[in-house]
Every structure is written in structure tokens, then in C-alpha cells.
Amino acid sequence: MGKLLIRGADLMTMRDDTFIIHDGAIVIEDDKFIFVGEEKDLPQEWEYDKIIEAKDQVIMPGxxxxxxxxxxxxxxxxxxxxxxxxxxxxxxxxxxxxxxxxxxxxxxxxxxxxxxxxxxxxxxxxxxxxxxxxxxxxxxxxxxxxxxxxxxxxxxxxxxxxxxxxxxxxxxxxxxxxxxxxxxxxxxxxxxxxxxxxxxxxxxxxxxxxxxxxxxxxxxxxxxxxxxxxxxxxxxxxxxxxxxxxxxxxxxxxxxxxxxxxxxxxxxxxxxxxxxxxxxxxxxxxxxxxxxxxxxxxxxxxxxxxxxxxxxxxxxxxxxxxxxxxxxxxxxxxxxxxxxxxxxxxxxxIGQDAELGTLEVGKKADLIIFDFSKPHLVPRHNIMAHTVYSAQSSDILTVIVNGQILMENREVKTIDEERVLFEAERTSKELLRR
Ligand SMILES: N[C@@H](CCSC[C@H]1O[C@@H](n2cnc3c(=O)[nH]cnc32)[C@H](O)[C@@H]1O)C(=O)O
Ligand SMILES: [Zn+2]
Known part of the structure; x- marks a missing residue:
């Protein structure tokens, strides 16, 4: 698999040394992060299979x-x-x-x-x-x-x-x-x-x-x-x-x-x-x-x-x-x-902090992207406080797990949403009748 680049966003890495990175970029190859940092520091020679433009957006670990x-x-x-x-x-x-x-x-x-x-x-x-x-x-x-x-x-x-x-x-x-x-x-x-x-x-x-x-x-x-x-x-x-x-x-x-x-x-x-x-x-x-x-x-x-x-x-x-x-x-x-x-x-x-929990090169590529251009997220004094106290799940655009895009622009790619809602409703009704 080739490389996926996400750029233009503010990153909350959850690392003590560089908790917030402005104008950040992330590169994913296979199931891992191979770059997490400022966009200006991206290696020039890399080519990408896919680029997600994430200006005004905020990225944190899943x-x-x-x-x-x-x-x-x-x-x-x-x-x-x-x-x-x-x-x-x-x-x-x-x-x-x-x-x-x-x-x-x-x-x-x-x-x-x-x-x-x-x-x-x-x-x-x-x-x-x-x-x-x-x-x-x-x-x-x-x-x-x-x-x-x-x-x-x-x-x-x-x-x-x-x-x-x-x-x-x-x-x-x-x-x-x-x-x-x-x-x-x-x-x-x-x-x-x-x-x-x-x-x-x-x-x-x-x-x-x-x-x-x-x-x-x-x-x-x-x-x-x-x-x-x-x-x-x-x-x-x-x-x-x-x-x-x-x-x-x-x-x-x-x-x-x-x-x-x-x-x-x-x-x-x-x-x-x-x-x-x-x-x-x-x-x-x-x-x-x-x-x-x-x-x-x-x-x-x-x-x-x-x-x-x-x-x-x-x-x-x-x-x-x-x-x-x-x-x-x-x-x-x-x-x-x-x-x-x-x-x-x-x-x-859960005993997996060597692989999960931060945006960090070498870790598994699990992340979420928020759209921060929403009334309840303006002005942007503090993106940490925004995420905890103001953000809603509908602000989450994109979700990546193990390097795979599971949701993009709120569309879940791996699940037939309509069918799951229907079957869950059906089985729960049958269960209560049983
Ligand atoms: N083998 C067991 C299943 C236990 S699964 C875990 C259980 O935890 C129950 N559970 C859910 N929330 C709580 C909680 O807050 N405290 C204690 N048990 C809970 C849940 O309903 C489920 O029965 C059996 O055959 O019943
Ligand atoms: Zn429980």
C-alpha cells in the first residue's frame, strides 16, 4: 500500500513534549504513522497515493x-x-x-x-x-x-x-x-x-x-x-x-x-x-x-x-x-x-501503550479528524478545551484505524449502515418477544 498524507490540520498528539502541533501533517503507510509533525518538515521526495486536505481541522488519536x-x-x-x-x-x-x-x-x-x-x-x-x-x-x-x-x-x-x-x-x-x-x-x-x-x-x-x-x-x-x-x-x-x-x-x-x-x-x-x-x-x-x-x-x-x-x-x-x-x-x-x-x-x-494512544511515528495509525468550522467551536482559544467541553460527535469527519479509512466525511465505508440499523431493531424486538 502507498502513503496517505493528511495536511493543514492542528494536531493533538497526546505526547508530553509536543502536545499540540499547528499546521501539522501526518503520513500513514500500511498500518503505521511514518510522519507526525509540521507540514514544512515533510520529506520533499515522498509521493502519495491519497491526500486529505484538513485545513481548519483538528486531529487526535482515536x-x-x-x-x-x-x-x-x-x-x-x-x-x-x-x-x-x-x-x-x-x-x-x-x-x-x-x-x-x-x-x-x-x-x-x-x-x-x-x-x-x-x-x-x-x-x-x-x-x-x-x-x-x-x-x-x-x-x-x-x-x-x-x-x-x-x-x-x-x-x-x-x-x-x-x-x-x-x-x-x-x-x-x-x-x-x-x-x-x-x-x-x-x-x-x-x-x-x-x-x-x-x-x-x-x-x-x-x-x-x-x-x-x-x-x-x-x-x-x-x-x-x-x-x-x-x-x-x-x-x-x-x-x-x-x-x-x-x-x-x-x-x-x-x-x-x-x-x-x-x-x-x-x-x-x-x-x-x-x-x-x-x-x-x-x-x-x-x-x-x-x-x-x-x-x-x-x-x-x-x-x-x-x-x-x-x-x-x-x-x-x-x-x-x-x-x-x-x-x-x-x-x-x-x-x-x-x-x-x-x-x-x-x-x-489495556496494555497497548507501545502501539496506541498517541500520534507518534511507529505507532498504529488510529486517528480521528474533527471539523472545527462550527458555531460551537468558534473562536478557537483552546482546542483541548473545545474537544472536551464543546465538540460533538457530528463534528468528527474522518476515522482511521490501523491505517484503513473507516469513515470519511461522515460516511462509514466498511459497514452497510441502513442494514445494521434495520437488523438491530428487528433482533431487539424479537428478543423481547421471545
Ligand atoms: N457469561 C455471562 C455473561 C456475563 S457478560 C457481562 C455482564 O455484565 C453485565 N453488566 C453490564 N453493566 C454492568 C455493570 O455496570 N455492573 C455489573 N455488570 C454489568 C451485563 O449485563 C452482562 O450480563 C452470562 O452468561 O450471563
Ligand atoms: Zn460493565
Whole structure:
């Protein structure tokens, strides 16, 4: 494949040394960046297969949604305004028990379409019928960190271990490396210590990270304390979880001792899901403190049934606003830090910061281009603040993943949009009738 040049834009590289580059240019060859810098420094002798003129536009790395359940788009606005356990046990789990593989395919496809159109280029997913999610990732061109959710209490515990293990064996590194896998024990309240130990044995064998929900609600902390006499963090630490690379969703309620444990973890990424935490009234995660204490925190949307969309731009501004009001400190979680959470910190949280998360020569070519010639983006005092506080997903023109253009001028090239919307509507209706 030849070279693709994008020129004339302002770049937000997410690199500490050169965060913003004015009048920038980017050159992509195959799946990688081979030039990121000022247009005037482009090598004269290069020839290009395609040139994208991006004057007045802004380019940043594609956003990484560090925690979601993509196919839950099928249950968008199906059960709202409830606390977590009632929502899960009374409304969500009974319907999920009737889900079929085909439903998960279309639910994931519509999620991927939504994610591409709102600037997400990589998502960490925990669900079931994951072969279908992997197929959707493969076909659509997006990047995914996929895991089969395992529930140790109940009849499917042993089966979940086998399915989760086989999924990693089948899909790790597939789709030109766009698919990576994890093992996903759902949460401490669904995966008791003995079960978690079995998951860790598989992690030893396959060398894949763990994706888990941790410390989401006060009810979870209370129940685990009653049952085991310790916090969920202490419980899973004693099982040895933090000797492994871990992607932990939520971490809303943490004690000082929990913080000490998390700081000693080998390779921990936390997925902060502010809108889900607000909607389920779970609480406010101590994100600014986490960052101050050196923890890695990315941003996630959680599923579309507790959010109710998969829009990372909204999630960034919500993260900032929630942290400010939660700490009563308007300097908490400034825009630049939110952008890092949605990109390079997210990449670190999923263990892929060597390949993803910044605009940088040698890294995988995942980027998004914003049209900044919009009323709500004028005047341009600060493009970081604009992106976090003012930009909307409809401002995103172009999305590139692994060097492939997935969307150009808002037209998604890899997905038949009309068909996906139709099939998602159809399968969700059939599911609820079943
Ligand atoms: N193998 C399991 C699937 C678990 S997938 C992950 C699960 O997490 C659930 N989920 C979604 N959002 C949340 C959340 O915020 N907290 C806890 N669980 C959630 C989701 O509905 C799904 O059941 C089974 O067969 O049921
Ligand atoms: Zn979740």
C-alpha cells in the first residue's frame, strides 16, 4: 500500500513534549504513522497515493473506550432509572438469558457503527457469544479488546471458564492484530475466590490480562464485607489478582488501604465510567486522587443500557464535570488530562501503550479528524478545551484505524449502515418477544 498524507490540520498528539502541533501533517503507510509533525518538515521526495486536505481541522488519536458491553445496545432504554442490582437481576439478566448469537452480532454491529461515528477506534468489551463480537470487529475494521464474561455462581461457571479460555485461543491477535483478548471474571460478587483462582490459572497458561468489574456500588462493598470481612479489593488481592495485568471497571468506592493495594499492583488499568456511575447512582470515583497517586485511569462508557450511548466525547466532559463537583474543586481533571484518559492512559490501561494512544511515528495509525468550522467551536482559544467541553460527535469527519479509512466525511465505508440499523431493531424486538 502507498502513503496517505493528511495536511493543514492542528494536531493533538497526546505526547508530553509536543502536545499540540499547528499546521501539522501526518503520513500513514500500511498500518503505521511514518510522519507526525509540521507540514514544512515533510520529506520533499515522498509521493502519495491519497491526500486529505484538513485545513481548519483538528486531529487526535482515536479514542479508546476501556469498558463496555457493546451488544447491550439491544437493551438501550429497555430498563432505566433503577439501582444496579435491581437493574441487573430483575431486568437485564432475564432478557440476556434469552439472547442468541445472532442478536449479539447485530447488537455489536450497531454499537461499532455508533462508536466509529463518535470517534472511538478501540473498545474493551465484556459479553458473551464473543465470537460474534469478534466477527463484527473483523468486518468493520475497528479495534477490540474482547473478553467472555464469566459468572462463577450459578449453573454456567465451569462452562464459562472453558468458553472464555477457548475464545482467547481462537482470537488473540486476529484481524491483523486488531483483536486482542482478555479473561473476564464478571465481579467479586459473581466470582468467589475459588473461581477467581481458576481464572488466574488460565491467565498463567495464556498470558492474557483480566477484565473485571470492581467496587462499583456501596451495596457491593457492604455485601462482600459481610461475607468475607474485607473489601472487594482486599479480597481479590488475597487471591493474587493484582500479580496479573488487570483492567478494572469502576473502582468507585475505595478505602485508603485499597489505594495502597492498587498502587502496588503490577499492571493495573482502571476504567472510569462516569455516566453509568451517575445513572445507576453508584457514586463518584476518586479519579483525581487516582491520577495523583500514579494509577492508570482510562474512560469507558459501560453498556448502552446504563448510559445510554457509547459516546466518548460526552464521557470525557462528564468525567471532568463530575470530578469538579465531586471534589468541589474546579481545577480537578482539566481538559488535557481527560484527553489523555481517553487516549494514551486508556492505551496503557489495556496494555497497548507501545502501539496506541498517541500520534507518534511507529505507532498504529488510529486517528480521528474533527471539523472545527462550527458555531460551537468558534473562536478557537483552546482546542483541548473545545474537544472536551464543546465538540460533538457530528463534528468528527474522518476515522482511521490501523491505517484503513473507516469513515470519511461522515460516511462509514466498511459497514452497510441502513442494514445494521434495520437488523438491530428487528433482533431487539424479537428478543423481547421471545
Ligand atoms: N457469561 C455471562 C455473561 C456475563 S457478560 C457481562 C455482564 O455484565 C453485565 N453488566 C453490564 N453493566 C454492568 C455493570 O455496570 N455492573 C455489573 N455488570 C454489568 C451485563 O449485563 C452482562 O450480563 C452470562 O452468561 O450471563
Ligand atoms: Zn460493565
Amino acid at each position: 479514542m479508546i473506550n476501556t469498558h463496555t458491553h457493546a451488544a447491550m445496545t439491544l437493551l438501550r432504554s429497555y430498563a432505566d432509572d433503577l439501582p444496579l442490582m435491581e437493574w441487573l437481576e430483575k431486568r437485564i439478566w432475564p432478557v440476556e438469558a434469552r439472547l442468541k448469537a445472532e442478536d449479539v452480532y447485530w447488537g455489536s454491529m450497531v454499537a461499532i457503527l455508533e462508536m466509529i461515528k463518535s470517534g472511538t477506534t478501540c473498545f474493551a468489551d465484556m459479553y458473551f457469544y464473543m465470537d460474534e463480537v469478534a466477527k463484527a470487529v473483523e468486518e468493520s475494521g475497528i479495534r477490540g479488546v474482547l473478553s467472555h464474561g464469566m459468572i462463577g455462581v450459578g449453573p454456567n461457571g465451569e462452562k464459562d471458564l472453558a468458553v472464555g479460555r477457548q475464545f482467547c485461543k481462537d482470537w488473540e491477535g486476529k484481524a491483523d492484530g486488531r483483536i486482542r483478548t482478555m479473561l473476564a471474571p464478571h465481579a467479586p460478587y459473581t466470582c468467589p475466590p475459588d473461581y477467581l483462582r481458576k481464572v488466574l490459572e488460565i491467565a498463567d497458561e495464556l498470558k492474557v490480562p483480566i477484565h473485571i468489574h470492581l467496587c462499583e456500588t456501596e451495596t457491593e462493598i457492604k455485601n462482600i464485607k459481610e461475607q468475607y470481612g474485607k473489601t472487594p479489593i482486599q479480597l481479590v488481592d488475597e487471591v493474587g489478582l493484582f500479580d496479573y495485568p488487570v483492567l478494572a471497571a469502576h473502582c468507585v468506592h475505595l478505602s485508603d488501604k485499597d489505594f495502597e493495594i492498587l498502587k502496588k499492583a503490577k499492571a493495573l488499568g482502571i476504567a472510569h465510567n462516569p455516566q453509568s456511575n451517575m445513572k445507576l447512582a453508584s457514586g463518584i470515583a476518586p479519579v483525581q486522587r487516582m491520577l495523583n497517586e500514579g494509577l492508570t485511569v482510562g474512560i469507558g462508557t459501560d453498556g448502552a443500557s446504563s448510559n445510554n450511548n457509547l459516546n466518548m466525547l460526552e464521557e470525557m466532559s462528564t468525567a471532568a464535570l463530575l470530578q469538579k463537583v465531586g471534589t468541589m474543586d474546579s481545577t480537578a481533571l482539566p481538559a488535557g488530562e481527560c484527553l489523555r484518559m481517553a487516549t494514551i492512559y486508556g492505551a496503557r490501561a
